[in-house]
Amino acid sequence: SAEVERFRSFLRIPSISFDGPKGSYAKAVAFLSDLLKDHCELKVVECVPKKPILIATLKGTQPSLKSIILNSHYDVVPCVMDKWNCDPFAAILTKDGQIIARGTQDMKCVCMQYVEALLRLLKNKQRFLRTVHLLFMPDEEIGGVDGMGKFVQTAEFKSLNGGVGLDEGLANEKNAMTVFYGERAVWWVKIRAKGPTGHGSRFIQGTAMQKLITAINHLLSFREEQRTKLHEGCRHAHALKLGDVATVNLTVLQGGVKGDNGQYAMNVIPTDAMAGFDIRLPPTLPLDEFEDMLKKWTAEEGVTYEFVYKTPSHNVSSIDRKKSPFWATFQDTMEGQLKVKLECEIFPAGTDGRYMRQAGMPVYGFSPMANTPIMLHDHNEALKASTYLEGIKVYEKLIPALANLPKELHD
């Protein structure tokens, strides 16, 4: 079909985050602009040069109402070429109907499903009460700092007057779709220890290494507690998901004294040692509570911690029908109209959605891929053409439902 062909053309633009600014980002934005230019008001914002953000706006009949933001990112992660069975940017369509390409799941599918759904709705002369903004972001795969991270701080973002946002989710292997209403907080922490030096042949007490190991062991035993909780939970009715527990991983370990020859001096006790941790904290764990634990674990004299990155607060979007009319509309459309079973979860990693939530907007992370193995960032990333087409139909229902939600108290 024409839709599948357009999707494949978009997949052929190799918009890998790291080299996107050299030209493929511009190509992706030009491709999308071309499809939308006759139907929407287009604007390109560059918070950082060569990292364009495309905003496509369809004005509502009551533009003062809070708008609907359909967010996606057009960048993709790199590929380990020799692990792929085909060119990841050829977007081949196999005999059994699979499209194989980088970005099929994460998340060029959603970029194009928004576009196709909107074009179909406009073809049928549909107009909406609320303004709809399609956002296409660069750099999500490298943290979004120069993309959504900077964009939410602009007057441009505020002027969008967003009432609710949709963003990416993950495929669901069962006959259901997953909605992510929050994310775990990301904390990257460095722990440093200082202690006396001395000759490696003696019993020096309270060394930097000893202190660091004590602190590390506290974090690792907390890690083990959480891991056990996740696996024990699996045997109960309310199985826990990765997004429900904390993960703690020791990712950096540094110490030792180097001589002039660049070699480690094996007989010198170092005065400094450092460990780095990647920590992800679920909304059920209050952040100040965890920081109190961290303080206790690093309380020994000569031990300190610092943040390399710290999500300042948990931001969870309401899935209480009474509190969020947008959520109620989303749920009614999916479960009532489309008969799709929804599974609500906390996203285990980070997406651009967190920046919008931090800016105070409810965001639901959702990629309509039922009965599909999760292949984001994987070799031979693929999506069935039929699943892709089904997803367009989902947005054909969701967009008008959300955009025609009448005036609410918060408008």
Ligand SMILES: [Zn+2]
């Ligand atoms: Zn993504």
